[in-house]
Amino acid sequence: MPKPSDLLQGTLDLLILKAINHEPLHGWGIAKRIQVLSDEVLSVQQGSLYPSLHRLEQQGWVTAVWKDSELGRQAKFYALTREGRKQLDRELASWSRLSTAVEQVLERA
Amino acid sequence: MRVIRQRARSLFRRARVDSELANELQFHLEQLTKENIAAGMDADAARLAARRELGGVAQIEEQCRDQRRVSWFTEMAKDIRYAWRMLRKSPAFTSLAVITLAFGVGASLAVYTLAEAVLLRSLPFPSPDRLVAIYSVHVLRGESENIGQEDFRDWRAANTVFERMAFTEFDQVTLTGFGDAERIAGTSVSEGFFEMLGVRPLIGRWFTAREEKPHQDHVVMLSYGFWVRKLGARPDVVGSSISLSGVPYRVTGVMPANFRFLEWHLSDYWMPIDYINYGHKNHQYSGYGRLKPGVTIAAAQRQMSEIARRMEKEFPDCKGWGVRVESLRSALLEEVGPVLLVFAGAALIVLLVACGNVASLLLARGIARSKEIAVRMALGAGRRRVLRLLLTESVLLSCLGAAAGLPLAWWLIRLAIGAAPAWTELGALVSVSPTLAAFAITLTVATGVLTGLWPALRAARAVLQNDLKESGVSLMAGKGQVRSLNWLVMGEIALAVVLLTFAGLLTKSMAYLLHADLGYRTDHLLTFRMSLPSSRYKDSQARLQFWDRLQTELAGLPGMVSVAASDGVPLGGTYSSNPMEVEGRATPRDWAQADSRCSAVTGGYFRTVGIPLRAGRVFDEGDTAAAEPVAIVNEAFVRKFLPGENPLDKHARPQGGKWHRIVGVIADARYSGPAQTADAEFYFPLSQEPWIQFVALRTAIPEAQILLPVRATIRKLDAGLAISQVRTMQQSQNLATQMPRALMALVTGFALLTLSMSTLGLAGVMAYTVSRRKRELGLRIALGASRSDISRAVIGSAGRLIALGAAIGAAGAWFAGQVLESLLYGVRPHDAMVLLAAPAVLAAAAVLACLVPAHRAASVDAMDVLRQE
Numbered sequence: 011m012p013k014p015s016d017l018l019q020g021t022l023d024l025l026i027l028k029a030i031n032h033e034p035l036h037g038w039g040i041a042k043r044i045q046v047l048s049d050e051v052l053s054v055q056q057g058s059l060y061p062s063l064h065r066l067e068q069q070g071w072v073t074a075v076w077k078d079s080e081l082g083r084q085a086k087f088y089a090l091t092r093e094g095r096k097q098l099d100r101e102l103a104s105w106s107r108l109s110t111a112v113e114q115v116l117e118r119a
Numbered sequence: 120m121r122v123i124r125q126r127a128r129s130l131f132r133r134a135r136v137d138s139e140l141a142n143e144l145q146f147h148l149e150q151l152t153k154e155n156i157a158a159g160m161d162a163d164a165a166r167l168a169a170r171r172e173l174g175g176v177a178q179i180e181e182q183c184r185d186q187r188r189v190s191w192f193t194e195m196a197k198d199i200r201y202a203w204r205m206l207r208k209s210p211a212f213t214s215l216a217v218i219t220l221a222f223g224v225g226a227s228l229a230v231y232t233l234a235e236a237v238l239l240r241s242l243p244f245p246s247p248d249r250l251v252a253i254y255s256v257h258v259l260r261g262e263s264e265n266i267g268q269e270d271f272r273d274w275r276a277a278n279t280v281f282e283r284m285a286f287t288e289f290d291q292v293t294l295t296g297f298g299d300a301e302r303i304a305g306t307s308v309s310e311g312f313f314e315m316l317g318v319r320p321l322i323g324r325w326f327t328a329r330e331e332k333p334h335q336d337h338v339v340m341l342s343y344g345f346w347v348r349k350l351g352a353r354p355d356v357v358g359s360s361i362s363l364s365g366v367p368y369r370v371t372g373v374m375p376a377n378f379r380f381l382e383w384h385l386s387d388y389w390m391p392i393d394y395i396n397y398g399h400k401n402h403q404y405s406g407y408g409r410l411k412p413g414v415t416i417a418a419a420q421r422q423m424s425e426i427a428r429r430m431e432k433e434f435p436d437c438k439g440w441g442v443r444v445e446s447l448r449s450a451l452l453e454e455v456g457p458v459l460l461v462f463a464g465a466a467l468i469v470l471l472v473a474c475g476n477v478a479s480l481l482l483a484r485g486i487a488r489s490k491e492i493a494v495r496m497a498l499g500a501g502r503r504r505v506l507r508l509l510l511t512e513s514v515l516l517s518c519l520g521a522a523a524g525l526p527l528a529w530w531l532i533r534l535a536i537g538a539a540p541a542w543t544e545l546g547a548l549v550s551v552s553p554t555l556a557a558f559a560i561t562l563t564v565a566t567g568v569l570t571g572l573w574p575a576l577r578a579a580r581a582v583l584q585n586d587l588k589e590s591g592v593s594l595m596a597g598k599g600q601v602r603s604l605n606w607l608v609m610g611e612i613a614l615a616v617v618l619l620t621f622a623g624l625l626t627k628s629m630a631y632l633l634h635a636d637l638g639y640r641t642d643h644l645l646t647f648r649m650s651l652p653s654s655r656y657k658d659s660q661a662r663l664q665f666w667d668r669l670q671t672e673l674a675g676l677p678g679m680v681s682v683a684a685s686d687g688v689p690l691g692g693t694y695s696s697n698p699m700e701v702e703g704r705a706t707p708r709d710w711a712q713a714d715s716r717c718s719a720v721t722g723g724y725f726r727t728v729g730i731p732l733r734a735g736r737v738f739d740e741g742d743t744a745a746a747e748p749v750a751i752v753n754e755a756f757v758r759k760f761l762p763g764e765n766p767l768d769k770h771a772r773p774q775g776g777k778w779h780r781i782v783g784v785i786a787d788a789r790y791s792g793p794a795q796t797a798d799a800e801f802y803f804p805l806s807q808e809p810w811i812q813f814v815a816l817r818t819a820i821p822e823a824q825i826l827l828p829v830r831a832t833i834r835k836l837d838a839g840l841a842i843s844q845v846r847t848m849q850q851s852q853n854l855a856t857q858m859p860r861a862l863m864a865l866v867t868g869f870a871l872l873t874l875s876m877s878t879l880g881l882a883g884v885m886a887y888t889v890s891r892r893k894r895e896l897g898l899r900i901a902l903g904a905s906r907s908d909i910s911r912a913v914i915g916s917a918g919r920l921i922a923l924g925a926a927i928g929a930a931g932a933w934f935a936g937q938v939l940e941s942l943l944y945g946v947r948p949h950d951a952m953v954l955l956a957a958p959a960v961l962a963a964a965a966v967l968a969c970l971v972p973a974h975r976a977a978s979v980d981a982m983d984v985l986r987q988e
Contacts, residue, residue, distance in 0.1 A: 037143060038150045056147060057174045060140070061182040076139075081150065086143045 022054065022062050024105055027090065027098040030072065034089035036079055037063060063088060071097045133193065140183055144176055198511040205512060206519075212484065213516070216477045220520025222872055223473030224566060225527030226466035231558050232528065233535050234463065236548035237455050242447055243377045245317040251416065252450045253284070253406035253423070256441040263443050266406040269399045270430070270437065271309075277426045280419040282411045285312035286404040288392060289384060292363040293652055293841045297349050300841035302648060305339075305388035306380075312389075315409045316380070323357035323372020330371070331391045338390065339368040343376040345387040363388075365654030377547070384542045399436035408444075420444045455543075457941045458862060462535075464938065465621065465869040468614045470566070472873045473520075475614075476880045477570040479607045481513060483887045485578035492578050506575050513571025514564055521563040531865075538861030577603065601891075604884045609924040611877035612965065615870070616928025616958050617935055622870035623953035624939055624946055625863040631793070631945030632856050638788030638797060639689050640729030643680075644848040645822040646688045646815045649833070649840060659744065662809040665836070669814075670721075672832045678820035683724035684805055686812040687716070689790050690851035691844070694718065697773035699801065701760045706774070715756055715799035716790065717773055719808040725751075725785055727817045735767050735783030738804040748807055750779035754787050756799035771801065779803065792855035794944050814842075822847040862942065874964060877924075882968035885917050889976040901981040910977040917969040925958035932957065 029035060029043045040063075041054045066072045071094035079085035090098065148169055155165035173179075184193075206213040244250060254263035255270060266286060275284050290307045293300055310331040313320075321343060330338045339361070341350070350356050360367045368390070380386075392404075410419055423442040430437040445453075485492075492505055532549055539545040656662045666684055673682045687694045698713035700706045706713055722738040725731075733754060742749050750771065757766045770778045787797035805811070818825050826845065833840055846854070853860075889896070896909055936948030946953070 036146070038147050041147075055174075056144075056172070057179055057182070060144065060147075060179050064140075064183040079146075083146065083149075084142075085146050086139065 021105070022058060023066065024098070024101040025052070025054075026059075026062060026066065026088075027071065027094060027101065030088050030090055031095075031098060034075075034087040036085035036087050038081075038085070040088070066094070069097075070094075137180070137184075140180055141176075144173070144179060148173055148176075194507075195511070198508050199515060201508065202512040202515045206515065209484075212480060213519075216480055216516050217519045217523055219473045219476050219876060220517050220566060220570070221523035221527060222876075223466075223470035223524070224517065224521045224562060225524030226469045226531065226869065227562055228521075228524060228528040228559055229531035229535070230459070230463045230466040231562075232532055232549055232555055233545070234459055235552065235555060236545065236550070237451070237459065237543070238448075240377075240548045240550075241379065241451055241543075243318070243379065246412075248446060248448065249282075249410040249412070249414075250316070250447040251408050251410060251419065251444050252447055253408055254443045254445070255402055256443045258439050258441050265402045266404050267399050267402050267436075268394060268404060270440070271404065271406055273430060274423065274426055274442070277429075278419075278422055280410060280414045280422050281408040283311050283315040284406070284408040285309045285315045286392070286406045287312065287380075288394075288404050290390070292388075293365070293650065294349075294361070294363060295365070295839055295841075296362045300839050302650070302841045302843035303345070303387040304384055305342075305390065306386045307392035307394075308389050309392050309404075312407075315407060317409070318375065318378060320372035321375045322354060323370070326371060326391055337366055337368040338371050339363065340389040341370055341373050342387050342389075343374055343378065346373045365652045379544055379547075385544070399430075399434050407447075416444055416446055457938065458858065460938055461621065461862065461866065461942065464935070465618055465866050468618045469869050469873055472611045472614050472876050472880075474566060474570045475607045475611045476876050477513075477516065478574055479604050479880055479884055481509075481571060481574035482577065482604055482607070483883070485509070485574045489578065505578070509575035509578055510568060510571045513575070514567030517563050517567035517570065520566070521559065534861065534865070538857055540858070573603065601888055604887070605920055608877070608881045608884050609920050609927070611873070611880050612921060612924025612961060613928035613931060615873040615877040616925050616961050617932045618866065618870040618873050619957035619961055620929070620932035620936070620953055621939060622863070622867040623957050624936065624943055624948060624950060625859070625866050627946045627950065627953060628943045629856070629859055629863045632859060633793075635789070635793035635945065637689065637793060637852075638730060638786055639848070641848040641852055643818045643822060644728065644815065645818060645825065645829075645845070646691065646813055646848065646851070647845040648691070648812060648843045649814050650812050651840070655837075655839070659809045662811060663744075663806065666721075666805070666809070666811060669833065669836055672836070673814075673816065673829060676825060676828050676832070678818050678825055680817040680819050681723045681727045682817075683721045683727040683815045684811045684813065685718055685720040685724050685815065686805075686810045687718040687790070688813040688815055689728065689788060689848065690792055690855050691790075691813055694790065696798075697776075697801075699760060699799075700772050700774050702770035702778065704760070712759075713774070715752075715759070715801045717801045717803070719803045719805045719810050721805045724802075724805075724815065727815045728788075729817070730788050731786045733784045733786055735781070737783055738802075738806070742804040742806055744807055744809075746807075748777050748779040749782045749804060751783040751785055751802040752781055753785050753797065753800040755797045756801060757784060759799045773801070792852070794855075794859075859942065859944070874961060878961070878965045878968040881917060881920065881965050882972060885913060885969050885972040886975065888916075889913060889972045892976070893979055896976055896979045897981045897983065900979060906977040909979070910973040913973040913976045914966065914969055917973075918966065921962050921965045925962055928961075929954060929958045 025044050026040055029040050029047075035043060037059060041056070041059055044052055044054050063072070063074075067074060067088070071091060072088045073091050073094075074086050074088050076084050076086055079087075151169035151172055152162075152165045155168050156162060158165075160168060242250065253266060253271075253274070255266045256263055268286070271284070271286055275281070278284075286309045288307045290305045292303060292305065294303050295301075310326075310328070313325045320340065323340075325340070326338055330336045341356070346352055346356065356370050357372055358369065360369055362368075374389070408419075410416070420443070423444055427437070427440065427442040431440070495505055495508075496502070536546045536549065651662050651665060656665060670682050670684070673679060694716050695718070696714045696716045698706070699715045700713075720738070722740070722742075725737055735751070737751065738749065752766060752771070757764075760771065761769060766781050766784055769781050771781060772778045785802075788800075789795055789797050790800075791798075816822075816825065816829065830842070833842060899909065900906070932954060933949065939948050
């Protein structure tokens, strides 16, 4: 298995918010989802996942409830709040701005 | 909203949040393990691999906690609890540090409270910065004097810089109708005075324009204190009448409680000024003004100087006089500034030395604790975390110190209130304000950081490997740390020398004040003020008759030696002075070169007060009102007006008065106290100028015992007579030297405090170095060094510190001494003896303090040490 790329600083929040955009997920599920959707290229370090989730919760962008998981025990499910949706839009916009800019530089240089 | 709820949850349901987090991570771990098993590992290997992949659970948990943004709060609480435990574990260190800091913080708090009271609350008027004092300046001498009335009117007419101007004069009356007759002091004010200040009366109203005109209605405003004390704060006093010097005055209002004005005396009342027009001659009023908005002092000064120059040309009496405009705040600062500055400087030195001392304690402790700190860092505490923990400890120390310093501050403030002149009403000015609280908190935290920062930085810089090793103590003490300690101690010694020098100078000045030859005897001498109201003692005849009866009665009292009356006594506070003319000599145009104190005294006055006669005779029964006018002068008068001549039988007079033949010369006396030089004096016989203001009694028994019979005698002759200022000459002298005495006591106390702190600090550092060097010393002894060599080496290294610190301190004292200039009498700020003695005293004390550690160093047991190696 190739060494997963390090996540760009600040993009983890974006990925987490995007991952739970459609349905609430627990931490494990979020990590798995990001891994799967990126074709195993991105692997979320647990050491940064949970602090990030904690921060997002503190900011009021995600909310969490304990409920039974598909894996047979109680897990903490994270869902976007209204504020979180707005934040996701903001982060998406700034991400597309950034990536377009980077692409332009790579093309024209 | 959600954010607040989240934070509150993080803060108050910490255990719940933490257990949820643990649960969550546990779930993650389980999933990882399952995945690994699915990939074909056996259960144990899968669990291990999962653990490895997840990383340190504790670290993740800590990082999560950091994300909660309340961690600083919970951690601070934890730090405080931890710091408190550490402090409690070493009570000796803690109490020493707390006491030391208490002195520093307490002294600084007291100074700040007083400074705020004096500087902020002494001028309770709207825009006080526009208020100015206006003086006449004698151009040649450059001295500021009171102003003349006509000068004032001309200035007011010509200037465009002042919104309003006013002048005042000291006034005294006898109050009757409230128990014993009483002499009270007040202020006469010109029209526009209250409007200039911009204050409103508490009740009633100011004087009307008609009432303010001289010689009109008898009206009076009362001070709040007088209203409460004498009239029971009755609101219906407005419009009622009180009797002042036998004349009924209508009360128009009462001043607000916080009203005070820089009058250099306490006022019980204010009344319209009742003056005689002396033209431009008599400089007797205090002038004030309120600048128009936007006008600077400099601009006002420019215009007033120009007006004064014009007036010099126009009026002969104005020749040689200029004007000075000074903000009231600067006038106040001029008066109290030097004392406050010295007090503040002394407190600052105490604070700095206390901080230095505690810092060196912390530094030494930090070295001893290096292993504990190394363990913390090895366990994952960041450098900043350790720094914060150590700073929390020192700030906690300074908080405890501040709390312990509060009673000291309170005591110092009471001391200052007692020593300050009564007119300042300092006690009423002192209060606890928000700014004071802010200052106290800032000072406390700053003290904590100041003491703790350096030691904490040093401790957090510890090298892990070295400190973790079991025998982390190297052969020599950590050089850097010992050097830091040395610097601290040297700084303390230097500061202590500065303060000791100040104390020495003030003590020497005080000794001069106490032992200066005043020219009169201060023992067994009682004086009091007693003036005969002109409403009942209408002419000279009546006054003299009363005095003759009183004198006979008083002289007959047991224990009485002699009795005299006069219109001025030494340290009595009031005197009159006049420009003099001497027969056959040109009268100097300049007031200052022509003036002499003038007073009327009875024949027994010089014997009673104890001023020796130098030539001629004193007044006797022959000098009656009908006889030839005679006078007695002092030696200063002879030097001033008749240098090198025999003054006897020469004639002199106050300008415009009758000629008097000089019949006697007496020795000089310092009427205004030891701080002043003797002025020229000119005495008339009371029989020819019967103005009685004071009575002086010389007794054979303690003065206090004669007081009751004296009061009874006066009451028997005239119950309506007020006597005031009843003081023994000793009390008067104490009163006159109250401020310098208090300042000396304070600075000396502070100096001794810093002396003991810095020498103890030095001894502590030496003891610490010796204990660190025990091994090295043991080796030296084993290798043949004698014990006296060792103790000499220790004393020698201390001696270098002492010498350097003392030298720096002496240099500092040389420069800082200027501050004291205006507070010193009979000694210069660069007094060689004091400048040499202060470092010497400190050096002696410091060397003494080092004997114990030196002895301990010399008695190190070589075998013991070697066995430990």
